[in-house]
Amino acid sequence: MAKAVEIPVREPIAPPLRVPNAAVRLGRLTLRKPLGAIGALIVVTLILLAAFADQIAPYPYDESIAGARMKAPSAQFWMGTDNLARDIWSRVVYGARISVTVGFATVALVTLLATAIGVTSAYVGGTVDIVVQRIVDAWMSFPALVIVLSLLAALGPGMLNLILALAILGAAGTSRVIRGATLATLQHPYVEAARALGSGHLRIIVRHVLPNVLATIIILATVALGTVILAESALSFLGFGVPPPYPSWGGMLSGSGRSFMYHAPWMALCPGAAISLAVFGFNMLGDALRDVLDPRLRGAGVRMRG
Amino acid sequence: MRTYVLRRLIIAIPSLLIASLIVFTLPRLIPGDVVQLMFEEKGYGKDLEEMRAKLGLNRPIPVQYVDWLGRVVRGDFGESLWTRQAVLDQVAQRLPVTLTLGFEALVVAVLIGVPIGIVAAVRQDGPLDFVARSAAILGLSIPAFVTSIVVILLPAIWWGWSPVTTFVRFSANPAAYALQFVLPALILGTASAAAIMRLTRGMLLEVLRQDYVRTAWAKGLRERAVVLKHSLKNAVIPVVTVLGLQVAQIAGGAVIVETIFGIPGMGQFLVESIIQRDYPVIQGINLLIVVIIVATNLLVDLTYAMLDPRIRY
Numbered sequence: 001m002a003k004a005v006e007i008p009v010r011e012p013i014a015p016p017l018r019v020p021n022a023a024v025r026l027g028r029l030t031l032r033k034p035l036g037a038i039g040a041l042i043v044v045t046l047i048l049l050a051a052f053a054d055q056i057a058p059y060p061y062d063e064s065i066a067g068a069r070m071k072a073p074s075a076q077f078w079m080g081t082d083n084l085a086r087d088i089w090s091r092v093v094y095g096a097r098i099s100v101t102v103g104f105a106t107v108a109l110v111t112l113l114a115t116a117i118g119v120t121s122a123y124v125g126g127t128v129d130i131v132v133q134r135i136v137d138a139w140m141s142f143p144a145l146v147i148v149l150s151l152l153a154a155l156g157p158g159m160l161n162l163i164l165a166l167a168i169l170g171a172a173g174t175s176r177v178i179r180g181a182t183l184a185t186l187q188h189p190y191v192e193a194a195r196a197l198g199s200g201h202l203r204i205i206v207r208h209v210l211p212n213v214l215a216t217i218i219i220l221a222t223v224a225l226g227t228v229i230l231a232e233s234a235l236s237f238l239g240f241g242v243p244p245p246y247p248s249w250g251g252m253l254s255g256s257g258r259s260f261m262y263h264a265p266w267m268a269l270c271p272g273a274a275i276s277l278a279v280f281g282f283n284m285l286g287d288a289l290r291d292v293l294d295p296r297l298r299g300a301g302v303r304m305r306g
Numbered sequence: 307m308r309t310y311v312l313r314r315l316i317i318a319i320p321s322l323l324i325a326s327l328i329v330f331t332l333p334r335l336i337p338g339d340v341v342q343l344m345f346e347e348k349g350y351g352k353d354l355e356e357m358r359a360k361l362g363l364n365r366p367i368p369v370q371y372v373d374w375l376g377r378v379v380r381g382d383f384g385e386s387l388w389t390r391q392a393v394l395d396q397v398a399q400r401l402p403v404t405l406t407l408g409f410e411a412l413v414v415a416v417l418i419g420v421p422i423g424i425v426a427a428v429r430q431d432g433p434l435d436f437v438a439r440s441a442a443i444l445g446l447s448i449p450a451f452v453t454s455i456v457v458i459l460l461p462a463i464w465w466g467w468s469p470v471t472t473f474v475r476f477s478a479n480p481a482a483y484a485l486q487f488v489l490p491a492l493i494l495g496t497a498s499a500a501a502i503m504r505l506t507r508g509m510l511l512e513v514l515r516q517d518y519v520r521t522a523w524a525k526g527l528r529e530r531a532v533v534l535k536h537s538l539k540n541a542v543i544p545v546v547t548v549l550g551l552q553v554a555q556i557a558g559g560a561v562i563v564e565t566i567f568g569i570p571g572m573g574q575f576l577v578e579s580i581i582q583r584d585y586p587v588i589q590g591i592n593l594l595i596v597v598i599i600v601a602t603n604l605l606v607d608l609t610y611a612m613l614d615p616r617i618r619y
Contacts, residue, residue, distance in 0.1 A: 035440060138324035138596075140554075149561070149580060150332040150588070193350060230449050234562060237451050238577070253451065261459050266496060272452035280447035 029292070037287020042281025049093050050100035057090035062245045070264040080266040082252075088266065091247035092274050098241075098248040099229045099278055102163055106228045107221050109167035110174055115217060117171065118178030119205060122186065133179075139172040148231065153242045159242050162235065166228055176218055181216040185209050215293040222289055224281030233275045249275045314607065318600050326378070330371050330590040334585065374586075378593065384586035386579075393590035394577070400592075402476070404564070407494065408556045412486050414495030415502055416553060420545070423506025425477035426476075428533055430511060438503065445500035450559050453493045453605075454566045473570055489562045497559070498552040505548050509541040543613050550606035554599050 030037040049056060059065065071077055075224075079088035117120040121132040148165050155161035183192065186209070196206050236250030237243045245249060252271040261268040358364040365373075377384060380439035383393040424439040476483045513519065514537055522532045570572075572591060579587040 033442075035436075134320050138321045138328065147332075149577070150592070226447065230447075234449055234451060237449075238562070238565070250451075253455065258455065261455065262462060265459055265463055268455050272455060276444075276448040276452055279449075280444060283443045283447050285441075286607055 026138050033288040033291065035284045036291075038062040039281045039284030039286075043285055046278050046281065047100060048114040049096040053097055057087075057093040059087040059090040061091050061094040061172070062086065063249050066238060070260065072264075073266055079270040080264065082264070082267050083260050087091060088252075088270050091252060092249070092270055095247045095249045095252065095271065095274065096278075098159070098236075098246070099232060099275075102159065102166070102232045103225045103229045103282075105163045106166045106170065106232075107224050109163065110170040110224060110228075111217060111221050113167065114174035114178055114220075115210075115213075118175035119213070120181050121208060122179040122182035123201070123205060123209065129179075133176075136172045136176055140176070141244055146249065148235060149238070149240060152235065157240060157243055162241060164234060166231055169231075170224060170228065174224065177220060178213060181213045182209055185212045197248075204283060219286060219290045219293060222282060222286035229275070229282065230279050236264075311604075311608070314604050318604070322596065323601060325418075325596045325614045326593060327371070329420050329589050329596065330374060331367075332588075334367065351567050368538065371439065374589070381589040383593075384589050387584050388582055394585050396593060397572070397589070397590060400570060400572050400575050403569060404557075404560055404573065406484070407487050407491055407560060407564070407569065407571060408553070410484075410491035411494035411556050411559075412549070412552065415498035416549070418495070418499035419502030420506050420542075422509060423503040424533065424538065426503065427507040427510035428529070429532060435507075439507075442500040445496045448496075451562050451566060453496065454490075454563060457489065458566075470589065473568065487565055487569075490567045490569065494556055494559050495564050498555060501548060501552065502545060502557075505545050506541065509544050510537060513537045513541045539613065543610065546606055546613065550602050551603045554587065557595055557599070 004150055023076045060200075064085040065081065065087065067082065070083055071081045073080040077087050077089065079092060082091070105218055117132065117136075132250060148169050151165040151168065152161060154185070155165060191204060191208055194208050199207070232241060233248070233250030233253075236248040237254045239251075239254065241251055242248045249271040363370070374384065381394075382395075385392050386396065389396075422438050422442075426435040429435050474482045474486055510533075514533075519532060519537055522536045527536075558574075560571060561577060563569070564571045564573040565577060572595070576588070576591050578584075579591065
């Protein structure tokens with residue numbers, strides 16, 4: 001190969017840009033996207049609860065407190081106690097661990113799988129693309145819950161299997177979106193230019209395709225976190241999740257939570273609120289991220305009133 | 307148009323074949339053997355091997371698959387391993403129940419989602435938009451089983467009233483039959499309504515920025531005409547696609563709502579069959595659901611052509 005020809009590049013003349021520091025930018029973003037900021041706050045709280053559950057929870061999650069069966073919420077028991085005299089606030093705090101662990105592990109796996117499948121399928125194209133997409137079609141045409149139920153029944157309960165089942169499920173749909181984004185990126189002249197300059201496939205994918213698909217991947221992952229936490233709680237609710245006595249929010253809602261709910265409504269309402277709040281947080285954060293990272297929908301449209 | 311439909315049907319065949327393979331293998335991976343289970347619970351038969359041979363479960367799995375597929379193509383879905391009833395007969399009893407529930411949920415989703423989406427887009431960044439968007443995210447965030455429990459629980463605590471959970475058959479009282487689905491359908495439809503609202507808003511926002519809409523404003527048309535007559539038609543096309551996807555969503559959600567409200571539909575049937583490892587029933591239900599969803603997607607694509615004259619097949 002010939003030596004690369006040195007082309008003299010003239011530095012573009014631009015006024016020096018004053019970039020405000022990170023704190024100022026964060027403050028402005030908070031003002032512009034209050035819902036997103038609330039979402040971020042909820043997500044951070046959730047992660048802190050999960051990380052420091054041992055320090056935050058006033059009682060161990062499986063400790064029966066003598067003489068405190070099904071007590072209503074009070075100063076001592078913020079969320080009351082359950083039928084086995086366990087402190088519900090402590091169980092909700094420990095439950096955050098399951099949601100966070102399952103959520104992040106699943107989404108990491110989904111992102112990895114989906115990016116690999118989606119980018120490869122779009123980049124290679126041709127017959128491979130057609131075959132892979134038909135498999136994705138078949139996979140996607142199953143109702144989500146039905147497929148996970150069957151998978152979990154096959155794999156048996158437990159956190160690792162839960163993560164695997166949810167990841168396999170989520171990967172198909174996500175890979176379809178990433179494939180679409182990759183196809184759009186491949187249309188750009190700079191990809192052709194890179195190829196003309198003799199870049200290998202790996203270099204084109206890593207240097208030119210992936211950075212342009214990254215925004216899509218980040219948005220998908222944030223929204224997927226909410227969906228996965230939702231799915232985890234639904235599965236635990238149906239009895240296919242992490243086995244007791246370890247508390248998962250969905251599990252707390254089913255079984256004893258439901259059978260005692262008329263006498264001790266807090267047993268069902270508190271974990272229910274925890275699930276909803278957590279998913280709400282991820283969804284709002286994802287929404288705000290989409291607005292920030294997808295400039296097409298920024299600002300108000302043309303509107304005139306007579 | 308006809309060639310397009312034919313082509314689509316031909317493309318659907320490999321997808322359906324792959325789906326049938328997944329549908330067939332998945333339940334067989336469930337640990338625990340149906341014959342063992344029958345033996346323990348009901349004391350059917352004396353010899354496990356004899357029982358297996360009688361049910362045809364001792365043959366190699368590929369042979370079983372081909373045999374099953376051959377029958378399915380001829381409209382025979384086999385019979386339940388437990389009750390010996392034909393799968394199709396059992397499904398025929400339960401499918402209308404789930405279809406009614408699903409249809410009502412879809413109606414709820416559209417009736418709530420589209421109008422709110424329109425208002426939110428027209429008043430972008432206004433207080434109404436803010437409320438609508440927050441409500442939509444909230445609707446997407448609260449799982450159906452939490453809503454169901456709250457809906458059953460709170461009236462019981464406040465007024466001592468709880469929804470009736472005895473199921474009314476269509477033949478007994480058609481009006482009561484349709485009415486009993488309203489509450490579950492509202493719960494099932496909320497999440498879909500939120501998704502539809504967000505998409506309607508997003509699409510309408512894009513359309514409202516186009517030149518022809520500016521022209522419509524410039525002509526002095528009233529807002530009503532600009533939004534409803536000029537913009538909405540173009541914005542609503544992707545919403546139809548999502549409607550197709552929501553069918554799968556609702557089919558999954560029906561499993562939970564049917565379990566909580568005690569509705570004898572396909573979802574409840576499926577959960578029971580998975581617990582009993584009733585292979586023919588699990589396969590039959592899953593395959594039927596897949597066929598319904600594939601058919602819905604085809605229908606969605608055909609609706610495109612009606613809505614958008616630019617698309618011709």
